[in-house]
Amino acid sequence: MNFLEEKILSDGIVKEGNVLKVDSFLNHQLDIDVIRQIAYELKSRFRDVEVTKVLTIEASGIAIATMMGDIREVPVVFAKKHETVNSTDDKYVSAAYSFTQRRENHVFVSKPYLSRDDRVLIVDDFLADGEAAHALIDIVHQAGAQVVGIGVAIEKASQQGGRRLRDEGYRVESVANIESMDFETQTIRFVESD
């Protein structure tokens, strides 16, 4: 069991509806030691990959992305979310349905910040249904750039987003990969790593 799986077992809370609450260290309060360690682990997993830009989505992906950008010495771009986007002249726009917010958000990146030469590493705190990741991939492709990998802190294997992305040929790395959770017993099982 790695550091993040141990942290999830000690500090994560399983809520009804297959929800994992980790806002004591990952997405409301930030335990910077954990965030830094996640960034180093993702650096190690993608050490053979050339990266020119780290891309994430506001808000809770920004901390990990900032650390990744610091460690890999590349710029970070965070996609912005809005319910509506008026002008698309100067933006790459995609849409992602948020299951937690129960609505569709427009996701966008201003055109100057992604170019066709970019080799983009997408990072985020969670990968569940893969809605956000697919929106970011769409934006990278609109820019004519290449997605070289997707690195996340926590994957929820039961929601299939990671499986679909791997089936589509993307390299996906998750530091902790949750196989199942049980609210009644507060047990969390992880996918065994190789």
Add this chain to the structure above:
Amino acid sequence: MNFLEEKILSDGIVKEGNVLKVDSFLNHQLDIDVIRQIAYELKSRFRDVEVTKVLTIEASGIAIATMMGDIREVPVVFAKKHETVNSTDDKYVSAAYSFTQRRENHVFVSKPYLSRDDRVLIVDDFLADGEAAHALIDIVHQAGAQVVGIGVAIEKASQQGGRRLRDEGYRVESVANIESMDFETQTIRFVESD
């Protein structure tokens, strides 16, 4: 002129309505060298202050706050924004009017992440009217904790938020302090530092 003032002159764009666009390096794309340097500068300005927690507000404050937390080795909390907050049982809630979004947002922090022993350094990318800073101060006070300082990357002196906070007795440090901007000539004047 310091590094951030130089960066603003070279890469910032003055828009109509007294708006400074710095999203090429500060709040959409992140130039990590600049973000790190801002964090070190704020560390230096507050070097005599004991800090137990860094507090910011989503989304664009998170990168600077993450770096500050890393450098000062304290946890970071980012306040969340919503148009509505259903339950206030487990949250400290305040309100801030956003002039850019032209609406009032509820701003909240879950109660476990601020305690009466905390000595809180508030950080953000911009300080203009001071709406966000006042909401964060309100939240810190609801928790019975102490605001030990407010550190921002860019202050817009003409919008008076910084002056009001200083008049109220808060220690406010801004890495770049803009006295005036002119859209027609694209000139930016900074407040002379001591």
